[in-house]
Amino acid sequence: xxxxxxxxxxxxxxxxxxxxxxxxxxxxxxxxxxxxxxxxxxxxxxxxxxxxxxxxxxxxxxxxxxxxxxxxxxxxxxxxxxxxxxxxxxxxxxxxxxxxxxxxxxxxxxxxxxxxxxxxxxxxxxxxxxxxxxxxxxxxxxxxxxxxxxxxxxxxxxxxxxxxxxxxxxxxxxxxxxxxxxxxxxxxxxxxxxxxxxxxxxxxxxxxxxxxxxxxxxxxxxxxxxxxxxxxxxxxxxxxxxxxxxxxxxxxxxxxxxxxxxxxxxxxxxxxxxxxxxxxxxxxxxxxxxxxxxxxxxxxxxxxxxxxxxxxxxxxxxxxxxxxxxxxxxxxxxxxxxxxxxxxxxxxxxxxxxxxxxxxxxxxxxxxxxxxxxxxxxxxxxxxxxxxxxxxxxx
Numbered sequence: 001x002x003x004x005x006x007x008x009x010x011x012x013x014x015x016x017x018x019x020x021x022x023x024x025x026x027x028x029x030x031x032x033x034x035x036x037x038x039x040x041x042x043x044x045x046x047x048x049x050x051x052x053x054x055x056x057x058x059x060x061x062x063x064x065x066x067x068x069x070x071x072x073x074x075x076x077x078x079x080x081x082x083x084x085x086x087x088x089x090x091x092x093x094x095x096x097x098x099x100x101x102x103x104x105x106x107x108x109x110x111x112x113x114x115x116x117x118x119x120x121x122x123x124x125x126x127x128x129x130x131x132x133x134x135x136x137x138x139x140x141x142x143x144x145x146x147x148x149x150x151x152x153x154x155x156x157x158x159x160x161x162x163x164x165x166x167x168x169x170x171x172x173x174x175x176x177x178x179x180x181x182x183x184x185x186x187x188x189x190x191x192x193x194x195x196x197x198x199x200x201x202x203x204x205x206x207x208x209x210x211x212x213x214x215x216x217x218x219x220x221x222x223x224x225x226x227x228x229x230x231x232x233x234x235x236x237x238x239x240x241x242x243x244x245x246x247x248x249x250x251x252x253x254x255x256x257x258x259x260x261x262x263x264x265x266x267x268x269x270x271x272x273x274x275x276x277x278x279x280x281x282x283x284x285x286x287x288x289x290x291x292x293x294x295x296x297x298x299x300x301x302x303x304x305x306x307x308x309x310x311x312x313x314x315x316x317x318x319x320x321x322x323x324x325x326x327x328x329x330x331x332x333x334x335x336x337x338x339x340x341x342x343x344x345x346x347x348x349x350x351x352x353x354x355x356x357x358x359x360x361x362x363x364x365x366x367x368x369x370x371x372x373x374x375x376x377x378x379x380x381x382x383x384x385x386x387x388x389x390x391x392x393x394x395x
Contacts, residue, residue, distance in 0.1 A: 009059055012058045016054070056069050092125060094140075094145040098141055107119060108152065113143075117131040126141055127139050153288075156188075157213055158207050159210050162203055164201040164202065165238065167202060173234065177233075178230065179192060181229070185222050188208055190208035193205045291366060294372075302339070305339055305380045305383055309332065309335070328390050332383070338379055345372060
């Protein structure tokens with residue numbers, strides 16, 4: 001008799017046990033859902049909680065008693081969450097957010113605050129990176145979400161080095177040597193900037209685009225070594241800014257570099273323009289931003305051009321003397337044909353630009369987008385003039 005009253009509840013408990021056993025087996029075999037043990041634990045906990053609620057609903061007691069038990073369970077669950085650390089919950093929510101937006105993946109270099117390293121593990125509560133000292137650093141996911149996060153792009157990054165040199169050496173000679181150092185390090189589109197004019201020295205920054213970031217740390221060191229070698233090969237001393245060398249000079253000595261063109265020193269040849277970068281530094285550093293800006297601008301220009309072509313066709317259809325505007329119609333059709341060809345090129349380059357692992361040189365991608373931008377503006381202006389001409393003739 002007692003078993004009869006609790007028969008449904010007993011079956012529910014057995015079904016819950018079987019369900020949890022099967023679910024645990026499925027989660028263990030499904031690698032997509034078990035990369036993080038925490039996810040498995042959350043799924044099993046939710047299933048268990050729902051099972052407990054179902055068991056309470058099947059108990060042979062009054063509805064008021066069921067409601068009381070469910071209320072008690074809700075209070076107990078709420079108290080558990082309230083007493084849990086708010087940081088724990090925040091880190092869990094941050095982990096879910098990171099899993100959704102995926103700002104980085106295992107193997108990427110990231111920098112958060114003073115910490116820099118390669119991501120070795122991503123978990124629901126924290127992310128583990130390995131520093132350049134081979135130490136493992138666990139960073140709470142809340143910190144990754146609430147602070148600026150730097151992810152080094154797998155398509156390449158800029159590496160650079162700075163050096164301070166005296167005013168007595170022409171900057172063109174120094175720039176030539178620094179460009180040579182960057183090329184020896186296999187950097188693309190090398191550049192040299194003068195960043196500071198100090199009291200006793202000039203600060204130069206040399207850099208370039210490193211495509212293969214797997215050797216990032218070594219390449220940074222190699223660039224500095226190459227800078228030292230290139231300058232010493234040209235007999236340029238690296239003795240500033242903290243080194244003070246007191247030399248005896250004549251009373252009327254002037255400390256201005258000699259003319260590069262008329263320099264007679266055999267070991268310091270006159271610099272050439274061969275080191276001039278083929279692509280501007282801004283285009284190298286801000287290629288993603290500039291490309292995105294161009295894409296948005298081209299989309300807007302193409303939209304305006306479509307509207308003008310539609311206005312022209314609409315206006316042309318209202319005139320009863322279409323034969324008088326055959327020339328204008330042919331010009332419009334020519335513009336429309338060029339627009340279609342331009343859109344096809346733009347679509348291909350837009351898809352290429354948005355691919356992170358695409359190997360097309362940045363110079364080609366940006367040059368193509370700049371051409372499409374210029375050509376679309378040209379067609380838009382021509383279509384605007386043609387539309388105004390048609391309006392005037394009709395009036």
